[in-house]
Amino acid sequence: MSRFLAIDLDAQGVFVAAATVKGAATRPEQALAWVPGADHGPPPLSADTAKALGEGLRERLRAAGIAPAPALVSVGRDRVIFREVTFPPVPLSEEPAVVRFQVLKELPDNPEDLVLDYAPLPDTADGQRRATVVVIRKDIFVAVQAMCAAAGLRLAAVTPRPFAVAAGLAAAVANGEADRPPDGTDAAVATLGPGGGEFTVVRGSAVAFTRTVAAQVVVNDALLVAELKRNVAVNPGPTPVGVLYVAEPEGRVGGWGARLRRAGYTGVVKSFDPLVNAPATVPDELRGRFAAAAGLLAAKAAGAVPINFAAPRQPRAVADPKKKLMLIAGVAAGLLLVVGTAVGYLIVDSADSRLALLNEEKADLEKQLEDLKPDRERLKAADQWRTREVNYLDELYDLSDRMAADDKLRVTKVEAVAQRIEKGGKQDAQATLKLTVGVKAPEAASALLSAFEADNRAGNKFYLGSKKLGGALTTGETAYKQSFTLETKVNHRDPKDYTRLPAFTPPPRRGAYGTAAPPTAAAPPTEDELP
Incomplete structure (x- = not known):
């Protein structure tokens, strides 16, 4: 078939x-x-x-x-x-x-x-x-x-x-x-x-x-x-x-x-x-x-296509039986001569062919390596660029896990600024992260800052120069009476290095920091106001 x-x-x-x-x-x-x-x-x-x-x-x-x-x-x-x-x-x-x-x-x-x-x-x-x-x-x-x-x-x-x-x-x-x-x-x-x-x-x-x-x-x-x-x-x-x-x-x-x-x-x-x-x-x-x-x-x-232009019917010469026998005899004699001559050449030629093949393979591999050089340089540059990025989504994800469940601190502002790259390509960190927070007690801000430092590991400093600034009192009706600015320098981290798994119950929003007061119910109409 x-x-x-x-x-x-x-x-x-x-x-x-x-x-x-x-x-x-x-x-x-x-x-x-x-x-x-x-x-x-x-x-x-x-x-x-x-x-x-x-x-x-x-x-x-x-x-x-x-x-x-x-x-x-x-x-x-x-x-x-x-x-x-x-x-x-x-x-x-x-x-x-x-x-x-x-x-x-x-x-x-x-x-x-x-x-x-x-x-x-x-x-x-x-x-x-x-x-x-x-x-x-x-x-x-x-x-x-x-x-x-x-x-x-x-x-x-x-x-x-x-x-x-x-x-x-x-x-x-x-x-x-x-x-x-x-x-x-x-x-x-x-x-x-x-x-x-x-x-x-x-x-x-x-x-x-x-x-x-x-x-x-x-x-x-x-x-x-x-x-x-x-x-x-x-x-x-x-x-x-x-x-x-x-x-x-x-x-x-x-x-x-x-x-x-x-x-x-x-x-x-x-x-x-x-x-x-x-x-x-x-x-x-x-x-x-x-x-x-x-x-x-x-x-x-x-069995067959009736008309086939790719293989049309062609005249065929009638074979002569004697001619065929003579042809077979001639081919046999010629074959013996060719085989005898070829065997000697094959032994000598085998080594030369093997050497030529190896030289061709070597030249081909060298050319492949040379052709791939621009791609290697581009990949190297891409890797260098990737190591200067900060995954802010993962940072915010980890930030939610660092915050204590006692609701003593609220983040009111998050600001991230990329670090300048020096002339020689050096960069002491990839970004500066600033958090503006309102707290019920100063210890809550210090605890959050310590949580950043706690994520640093031996040989992997993800956060550098962490510090707490401010401490001014806030205005308005809120339980978060003091405001601080937490600042730290953030280094690049691969996605696999973000290992936190936040699990917490969101706090109630009534009376929360920065929210509007609940609406006051309207007084019932007087008798004079009734229709």
């Missing part, structure tokens, strides 16, 4: 289906639709846009969680040329060259600018062979290669969309996921979107006829019905179209099938959901646009 990404390059979007190919049970497991919407849709594929398209696809695949895998890519009907050729019976090894000659003589383009592949058709009544030949311009094929390279994907196949859709319909009919067309009739598939679509007649699992549906047609239901009727009528096959499949979920409200019936299409119309029974979750309005992507996976599961 192998995993593949099927990518359909639509004119109005890019549709990706991912699955592990495992026979008839293959179902798209993941799906991605890159269409115009909240952001810009994908640019049309060209040599100029291939790289940007691939890079955008890579980012969206990564965002959708879709892992890279070999890519199966389908291109629109308008990007390729279809030809049916008839040629006399020739050996299979020469058939690709004959088909190429038959097609290229009818085309005005330089053969070097084209890439072609073909799918055999049943022989004519008189024994002549037939084939459907599909041609793509080399610049488009190269653009597909560039897109896959930019997306980080290995290109496994490039196929026209009609062949992918035909393979998907054939698999759906075989698995019972779509109704089988009546015996003796062909099936037609319409894959439609806001920017146009395609009409394909499928005979068995082969493409019998295909045409592009223009964008100006799909916006008008009457024009669309007329276009589909005309395509059904000009179907060149010997059998008529028995049913028209529309790529969309069954019973979709306002879908293409309902629009066709409402506009007067009299043929049999049935829905064909390419993602039926698939684990991937896709909105109903976009499910039909995965017909080509799901068909590519179905074709791969069936």
Whole structure:
């Protein structure tokens, strides 16, 4: 079992289906639709846009969680040329060259600018062979290669969309996921979107006829019905179209099938959901646009993609048995000579290679160390700057824990000033912290100052030069009659060094220092004041 990404390059979007190919049970497991919407849709594929398209696809695949895998890519009907050729019976090894000659003589383009592949058709009544030949311009094929390279994907196949859709319909009919067309009739598939679509007649699992549906047609239901009727009528096959499949979920409200019936299409119309029974979750309005992507996976599961510009059929030279024996003998003799010569060189070269490798590793490590030097200097400067900061939130947190629970002291003002850095970068402390407090007794202020000093540890002086200033009496109605200023110099402390865990009951606020007196109740009205 192998995993593949099927990518359909639509004119109005890019549709990706991912699955592990495992026979008839293959179902798209993941799906991605890159269409115009909240952001810009994908640019049309060209040599100029291939790289940007691939890079955008890579980012969206990564965002959708879709892992890279070999890519199966389908291109629109308008990007390729279809030809049916008839040629006399020739050996299979020469058939690709004959088909190429038959097609290229009818085309005005330089053969070097084209890439072609073909799918055999049943022989004519008189024994002549037939084939459907599909041609793509080399610049488009190269653009597909560039897109896959930019997306980080290995290109496994490039196929026209009609062949992918035909393979998907054939698999759906075989698995019972779509109704089988009546015996003796062909099936037609319409894959439609806001920017146009395609009409394909499928005979068995082969493409019998295909045409592009223009964008100006799909916006008008009457024009669309007329276009589909005309395509059904000009179907060149010997059998008529028995049913028209529309790529969309069954019973979709306002879908293409309902629009066709409402506009007067009299043929049999049935829905064909390419993602039926698939684990991937896709909105109903976009499910039909995965017909080509799901068909590519179905074709791969069936054994081969009918048309593959990445690996087209090529002429094969017929091998001569005697030539093969002579070649084997020559290779064996040459191998013996090469082995005998190489053994001597390998012993001498091994030591030289080891020495050269070690020298390269040494030079690479030295370069890495030199390249990282600016980063080390920046980190060192950042560490120096960090050591000059004071975490005031932690300081206030610890201050609340230092205050005694007897409510003999209230802090009325907190002031912090960063210390000046001397010319040589020296700094005796990081900040000066001043607390203005009101106390009931001077001992409360001294106790708070001592609590600061008590946090100093051996080798870690967090507070320096702590002192108590003032002692003036306060005015007003308050229990905190004296005011002091506590001053200390604060050093930097890492967050892990703040180890206090405050646990206290907040004091009552009634009559507290600096609070307003409680309101006095109004006297009741007198009899004269009553109404």
